[in-house]
Amino acid sequence: MKFSYFYDRAVARKGKQEVHARLPKVRSTDELRAQSDAYYLAEMTRGIFRAGFVWRIIDAKWAGFEEAFSGFVPVYWQQVPPERLEQLADDTRIIRNWQKIEAVPVNARMIVEITEEYGSFGEFIAQYPSSQQAQLLTYFKKHGSRLGGATAQHFLRRVGWDGYVLSPDVLTALRNHKLLDASENSQRGLMQVQQAFNTWHDETGMPYSHLSRILSMTVDANPTERPKKKV
Numbered sequence: 001m002k003f004s005y006f007y008d009r010a011v012a013r014k015g016k017q018e019v020h021a022r023l024p025k026v027r028s029t030d031e032l033r034a035q036s037d038a039y040y041l042a043e044m045t046r047g048i049f050r051a052g053f054v055w056r057i058i059d060a061k062w063a064g065f066e067e068a069f070s071g072f073v074p075v076y077w078q079q080v081p082p083e084r085l086e087q088l089a090d091d092t093r094i095i096r097n098w099q100k101i102e103a104v105p106v107n108a109r110m111i112v113e114i115t116e117e118y119g120s121f122g123e124f125i126a127q128y129p130s131s132q133q134a135q136l137l138t139y140f141k142k143h144g145s146r147l148g149g150a151t152a153q154h155f156l157r158r159v160g161w162d163g164y165v166l167s168p169d170v171l172t173a174l175r176n177h178k179l180l181d182a183s184e185n186s187q188r189g190l191m192q193v194q195q196a197f198n199t200w201h202d203e204t205g206m207p208y209s210h211l212s213r214i215l216s217m218t219v220d221a222n223p224t225e226r227p228k229k230k231v
Helices: 004-015 015-022 029-034 037-050 055-060 062-068 083-090 098-118 121-127 130-143 151-159 166-174 189-204 208-216
Strands: none
Touching: 004 015, 004 151, 004 189, 004 208, 015 098, 029 083, 037 055, 037 098, 037 121, 037 151, 055 062, 083 098, 098 130, 098 166, 130 151, 130 189, 166 189, 189 208
16 A cells, blocks of 8 residues: 555644654764764663653653663673662662663673674664664564563664654554554564565655654554444
8 A cells, every 4th residue: 555545644634734743853874873872772771661661750760860870881781790780779760670670781781792893883773774674673682681562663763763663553554454464573573564664665765763653643543432323
């Protein structure tokens, strides 16, 4: 199905001005390269703590997270002493979730290993093609910690990398139009999603993140209950 169908539907529901106002900012490759490895570890960690929690609470406490994690320098956190992690479990500046705290050294190690090969984490994602997002998500899930599901997608969106986010609305639209018939977390499902977005990108030239956001505005994943028909 041509993406113009979804664009027209989004405009009809939200209005053209509203649709374009909601489109995410996509950073250039130079902007992605300019960010430090510590920035990426911090945003990765923010996404992990946000998962399953009220986002605004995490954001409101984020200055405390930055202090508690001493700026999220990956070289330090990849080999952090166990007692340092134990201190964080009692630190009121952060949300004291032990499993999420433990994810930081694992993800720091992944970033350091990537940096050793590519020069920086920013260089790694700057050169990674959006047409292979499914493979990138698989890499994060395999080599990182707590980066499965939508967490890695939201991380990439937050740092400005051009990619889709499989929100409930996006998944509903894909399934409604028979573009996804497998679990979005399976390899088959990820490839079906990737194929759909690659096709639309080739058709329109639009950024993947814009395609994703527009698609999300074409449907409500949890519509209010319709009134019952009178008998």
